[in-house]
Amino acid sequence: MSAVKNGRMHLESIRDERCIMLEGRKVSDVASHPAFRQSAQTVAGLFDYQAANPELMTFDIGNGRRANRAWQLPRSYAELVERRKALTAWSEQHVGFMGRSPDHVASCISAMAMRADVFEAHGKGRGQAVLDYYHHARDNDLYLAYVIIDPQADRSKATGEQADPFVTAAICDEDAEGITIKGAKMLGTSAVFANEVLVASLRPVRDGDDKYAFTAMVPIGAKGLKLMSRRSYEQGAVSKFDYPLSSAYDENDSILYFDEVKVPWDRVFVHRNPAMSFAQFHTAPAHVYQNYQAQIRLAVKLRSLTGLARRVCETIGTLEFPQVKEQLGVLAAQAGMIDGMVHAMEAKGRMEGGEGPLNQGEFFIPDRATLYSANVLAQRLYPQVIESIRDLAGGGMIMLPSSETDFGNPEIAALIGKTQHSPVTDAKGRVKTFKLAWDSVGSEFASRHTQYEMFYSGPKIFTAGHQYRTYDWNEATRLVDDLLDTYDLPAASAAGKAA
Numbered sequence: 001m002s003a004v005k006n007g008r009m010h011l012e013s014i015r016d017e018r019c020i021m022l023e024g025r026k027v028s029d030v031a032s033h034p035a036f037r038q039s040a041q042t043v044a045g046l047f048d049y050q051a052a053n054p055e056l057m058t059f060d061i062g063n064g065r066r067a068n069r070a071w072q073l074p075r076s077y078a079e080l081v082e083r084r085k086a087l088t089a090w091s092e093q094h095v096g097f098m099g100r101s102p103d104h105v106a107s108c109i110s111a112m113a114m115r116a117d118v119f120e121a122h123g124k125g126r127g128q129a130v131l132d133y134y135h136h137a138r139d140n141d142l143y144l145a146y147v148i149i150d151p152q153a154d155r156s157k158a159t160g161e162q163a164d165p166f167v168t169a170a171i172c173d174e175d176a177e178g179i180t181i182k183g184a185k186m187l188g189t190s191a192v193f194a195n196e197v198l199v200a201s202l203r204p205v206r207d208g209d210d211k212y213a214f215t216a217m218v219p220i221g222a223k224g225l226k227l228m229s230r231r232s233y234e235q236g237a238v239s240k241f242d243y244p245l246s247s248a249y250d251e252n253d254s255i256l257y258f259d260e261v262k263v264p265w266d267r268v269f270v271h272r273n274p275a276m277s278f279a280q281f282h283t284a285p286a287h288v289y290q291n292y293q294a295q296i297r298l299a300v301k302l303r304s305l306t307g308l309a310r311r312v313c314e315t316i317g318t319l320e321f322p323q324v325k326e327q328l329g330v331l332a333a334q335a336g337m338i339d340g341m342v343h344a345m346e347a348k349g350r351m352e353g354g355e356g357p358l359n360q361g362e363f364f365i366p367d368r369a370t371l372y373s374a375n376v377l378a379q380r381l382y383p384q385v386i387e388s389i390r391d392l393a394g395g396g397m398i399m400l401p402s403s404e405t406d407f408g409n410p411e412i413a414a415l416i417g418k419t420q421h422s423p424v425t426d427a428k429g430r431v432k433t434f435k436l437a438w439d440s441v442g443s444e445f446a447s448r449h450t451q452y453e454m455f456y457s458g459p460k461i462f463t464a465g466h467q468y469r470t471y472d473w474n475e476a477t478r479l480v481d482d483l484l485d486t487y488d489l490p491a492a493s494a495a496g497k498a499a
Helices: 007-013 037-052 077-093 102-114 116-122 126-139 274-282 286-316 322-347 368-397 404-408 410-419 427-441 444-454 460-470 473-484 491-498
Strands: 020-022 025-027 058-062 065-068 144-147 170-175 178-185 196-199 215-219 225-229 254-264 268-270 350-353 362-365
Touching (some): 007 037, 037 077, 065 126, 077 286, 077 322, 102 116, 102 126, 102 196, 102 286, 116 126, 116 268, 196 254, 215 254, 268 274, 286 322, 286 427, 368 444, 404 410
Parallel strands (some): 144 196
Antiparallel strands (some): 170 178, 215 268, 225 254, 350 362
């Protein structure tokens, strides 16, 4: 592509044969449907922002072309920082409330390309498929989603032991042209707005369950692919004034069902290989890179929520209360901790590379242990942040007019003026602030975000397991052993014990 992708170009690119199921009907054009159109405009706005800020948001890929920095493969600490600045700027456009914005899965694919040699070692031609797809997606600035979790079904049984062997997406057929996929995957966040979806398994696949151990790229408009959307919060938002977040940032979540979807071999990265299904995320730095993007986004979101908490306190005149300052100080510390850990994982990063003919050299990777520390803490921290804002706001988020239309009735507007007082703003400003607070912490949209952030990086046992696996236990126990070596029983006590 010669021109940097803009919003109009993206909206045109998702007008295809996609099949989205919502409220008993099929939806094809998300750009115009009332359940999706405002959030689609938010996505378009991200691409417009990059087109308007090419130096910040894009990098030179040669021959006069530029691509979004999400696709950049940093070869130094400085390049990683430049990339982070772009991702931060994009997150600020949606205040961190779009968890699967275009830079998330782009980060995953980019990290896979860094270690194409790993894919090639596990299957001839698979590494080249990864590299070719990376260049295709980068050069066309594709918006990618992913589905990498199995449907819950009967969690007491392994994937291959379910009553229906195709409740989870699996290879049901293959030939010289490619593989055929049948079954479901979740959680297709933002898939309705994406160009293509990465289908893989983040959880380890058992030996013997090879048909589930595959990774493939599938266009959202592919024949046989059906997206079953959850309820649209955007569609239920009566106005921007009443639901400032729900109305614009509902990225949506979908269960994806693959009804015998054919995937050509050049879009297959892993083929019937449980070991490689795991290695693609953890030997290749895909898991690190995608979660690094997630922590950048979360840092922006927490900064926004902390600012909202202060604004709420200013609005109701409690800012000078000692106990309020204490709570705001804790919120600021929590937001600062995640922001600081993003910088720390960069500062502690290192160069990593591969081997073999597809080795692309060395790339600068954020520190794994610091990243996993952030993941573990973030899952537990987010509900605490939400509870703090609820505590600071009190009943103010409930004592609100029913909708913006109340201001259009002179009698009701007069009552709003009599009941919505504030030391720093008028009645409309007070209502506006508390409507935002409610949509941030109390609405259906907000409740989804609390649940989402609690499991963003996976079940807590897995995120803690990654921290356990990557932490420098040798150094930690060395300090203990060195201390133990500095003392012993006194000589007399030792002699008495011997006697």
